[in-house]
Amino acid sequence: MANRELSLHSRRKLVSSVMTTITAACAVLAIAVLLIILSYIAIRGLSSINLQFLVDTPKPVGEGGGIGNAIVGSVLMTLLACVIGLPIGIGAGVYLAEFGENLFGKTVRFLADTLIGVPSIIIGIFIYTLIVLPMGRQSGLAGGLALAIIMIPIVARTTEEMIRLVPNSMREGALALGAPQWRVTWNIVLPAASTGIATGAMLAIARISGETAPLLFTALNSRFYNYFYDQPMASLTVQIYNYATGPFDVEHKMAWAATLILITLILAINILVRFLTRRRF
Amino acid sequence: MAQTGTIGDKVFRTILVIAAAIILVIVVTIIFMMVWNALPTIRNFGLGFLTGREWIPADNIFGALPFIYGTVVSSLIALVISVPISVGIAVFLVEQAPKKISTPIGFMVELLAAIPSVVYGLWGIFVLAPFVRDYLGVFLEKYFGWLPLFQGRLTGIGMLTGGIILALMITPIITAVVRDILEVVPTQQREAALALGATKWETTQIVLGNAASGIAGAVILGLGRALGETMAITMVIGNSPQISASLFEPAYTIASVLAANFADATDEIYLSALIEMGLVLFLVTFVVNAFAKLLVMRVGSNIKHA
Numbered sequence: 001m002a003n004r005e006l007s008l009h010s011r012r013k014l015v016s017s018v019m020t021t022i023t024a025a026c027a028v029l030a031i032a033v034l035l036i037i038l039s040y041i042a043i044r045g046l047s048s049i050n051l052q053f054l055v056d057t058p059k060p061v062g063e064g065g066g067i068g069n070a071i072v073g074s075v076l077m078t079l080l081a082c083v084i085g086l087p088i089g090i091g092a093g094v095y096l097a098e099f100g101e102n103l104f105g106k107t108v109r110f111l112a113d114t115l116i117g118v119p120s121i122i123i124g125i126f127i128y129t130l131i132v133l134p135m136g137r138q139s140g141l142a143g144g145l146a147l148a149i150i151m152i153p154i155v156a157r158t159t160e161e162m163i164r165l166v167p168n169s170m171r172e173g174a175l176a177l178g179a180p181q182w183r184v185t186w187n188i189v190l191p192a193a194s195t196g197i198a199t200g201a202m203l204a205i206a207r208i209s210g211e212t213a214p215l216l217f218t219a220l221n222s223r224f225y226n227y228f229y230d231q232p233m234a235s236l237t238v239q240i241y242n243y244a245t246g247p248f249d250v251e252h253k254m255a256w257a258a259t260l261i262l263i264t265l266i267l268a269i270n271i272l273v274r275f276l277t278r279r280r281f
Numbered sequence: 282m283a284q285t286g287t288i289g290d291k292v293f294r295t296i297l298v299i300a301a302a303i304i305l306v307i308v309v310t311i312i313f314m315m316v317w318n319a320l321p322t323i324r325n326f327g328l329g330f331l332t333g334r335e336w337i338p339a340d341n342i343f344g345a346l347p348f349i350y351g352t353v354v355s356s357l358i359a360l361v362i363s364v365p366i367s368v369g370i371a372v373f374l375v376e377q378a379p380k381k382i383s384t385p386i387g388f389m390v391e392l393l394a395a396i397p398s399v400v401y402g403l404w405g406i407f408v409l410a411p412f413v414r415d416y417l418g419v420f421l422e423k424y425f426g427w428l429p430l431f432q433g434r435l436t437g438i439g440m441l442t443g444g445i446i447l448a449l450m451i452t453p454i455i456t457a458v459v460r461d462i463l464e465v466v467p468t469q470q471r472e473a474a475l476a477l478g479a480t481k482w483e484t485t486q487i488v489l490g491n492a493a494s495g496i497a498g499a500v501i502l503g504l505g506r507a508l509g510e511t512m513a514i515t516m517v518i519g520n521s522p523q524i525s526a527s528l529f530e531p532a533y534t535i536a537s538v539l540a541a542n543f544a545d546a547t548d549e550i551y552l553s554a555l556i557e558m559g560l561v562l563f564l565v566t567f568v569v570n571a572f573a574k575l576l577v578m579r580v581g582s583n584i585k586h587a
Contacts, residue, residue: 016480020377026369027378030390030456033449037396037404091300099294100301108301110571111308117502117570118563119509121536122311125543125559129314149307156304182293210397213511213536217544237399244403245516252407259400270395274388 045260048253070239080144085151093159112153124214140233143219158200212237319557351532356507358444371459394453402516410437433527443518458499498576505569511536
């Protein structure tokens with residue numbers, strides 16, 4: 001009797017430790033995939049990167065070429081997206097956090113969440129019908145706007161969450177001293193939440209700098225340096241796509257090198273954000 | 282003084298309302314523009330558009346079924362692979378690993394979500410596809426070749442590779458949501474189970490049972506992401522509009538036909554057909570995401586009130 005109980009007990013313990021091992025294995029698998037992807041990028045990227053590659057424009061196969069204009073295009077479009085997307089996103093986030101408990105606020109919150117879930121290629125189609133068709137050509141403006149639309153709901157929701165973290169006693173203190181509502185929000189709440197809002201904005205920038213689908217037919221691509229928003233614009237991600245799907249080995253090498261640049265930027269932002277948020281509140 | 286305060290309040294609040302309203306305007310305009318531009322094909326082909334199996338733009342024959350099939354099947358493959366692994370990771374991070382380990386591991390899993398789609402695609406073409414062709418596919422053909430799923434020519438580019446890439450991409454997303462849900466399950470439930478003599482795994486089973494509807498929400502959220510994923514799958518699925526039982530064969534998804542053809546679609550009816558497919562994708566992901574959000578929200582409030 002005691003023996004059977006013991007064996008049942010040890011079987012249960014065995015099952016428990018087997019399951020623990022399996023779940024640990026799942027975690028190990030995910031990390032292994034991450035490390036494998038990153039090491040491929042590091043090894044293949046480093047072997048084909050050089051200074052000339054960073055400043056050159058794409059050239060016919062066999063004559064070298066680089067991603068200089070693509071880097072400029074990505075920076076310009078991301079900049080435009082930030083100029084449009086950050087104020088709107090932060091403004092909407094402040095509204096949702098401070099006044100957003102009515103029907104309008106709840107509707108906007110729901111729509112922002114669904115907009116975050118909309119596939120980014122749909123945003124590309126939307127901007128194509130809204131901007132590219134009337135203008136008659138693809139442009140950096142269209143690309144930047146598409147990125148801004150992706151950015152706005154993300155920034156709005158993170159801003160809202162960060163502002164909600166600010167303790168109510170701070171608002172009450174300021175109001176009790178006779179400050180009007182807008183002064184309380186502008187001079188007390190926003191500064192208190194500024195680190196959180198900034199990290200949210202940085203994550204949104206990291207996200208849009210990796211976007212390809214919404215740029216494919218809005219900004220299209222360009223073989224030249226272009227600083228004007230009314231012309232088609234190259235981007236790092238579209239250039240990676242073109243090089244990766246091209247038939248030649250030299251193109252594939254350039255795809256890996258360009259990816260190394262992109263992934264370094266994105267990982268740097270993510271790790272910096274991690275570092276910043278660790279010391280908050 | 283009080284006067285300037287109220288004027289300032291009005292101005293400030295108006296600015297914020299405008300910012301919030303822009304989100305509403307964007308969503309409404311997206312729906313309007315897509316429906317408007319899809320009207321020519323909706324009028325011309327009606328429901329036949331969704332059930333047609335032929336896709337020959339040059340002859341104005343537009344049947345979206347192969348793309349719908351490819352989208353659904355590749356996403357299902359992704360879920361089959363990703364769901365058990367994601368739940369496993371979340372259980373490990375919340376229920377089993379000490380905080381010292383779970384924090385860095387959790388961060389690394391999150392980093393998987395930060396990798397851009399086009400980078401997954403690049404890696405998929407040059408690393409994953411050859412692996413599927415030379416090892417995984419050969420293995421499946423040898424031991425499961427009696428299933429029609431694993432027959433046919435094995436190039437590494439096709440439905441299977443597409444599904445695996447999607448699985449990698451949605452794993453961090455499902456993991457994150459399941460983690461959040463497990464964390465709101467009250468500690469007392471675990472303590473009660475442990476006090477009654479349950480093992481760690483038995484306790485976990487109870488916790489998982491209580492979080493079931495939230496986990497379902499996380500899975501549906503992952504599904505929504507997989508359905509709309511574009512670049513990576515465009516690069517590895519083969520882009521061929523066919524319906525084949527074999528997972529080795531190339532296929533096509535709605536998102537990838539848009540990515541691959543939209544820039545070349547100069548013909549009005551062709552463009553309209555592509556936009557209608559975009560509309561279908563938009564509506565499906567909209568409904569799927571809303572449903573998922575509902576499930577996740579409900580489990581949050583249910584557990585707190587219990």
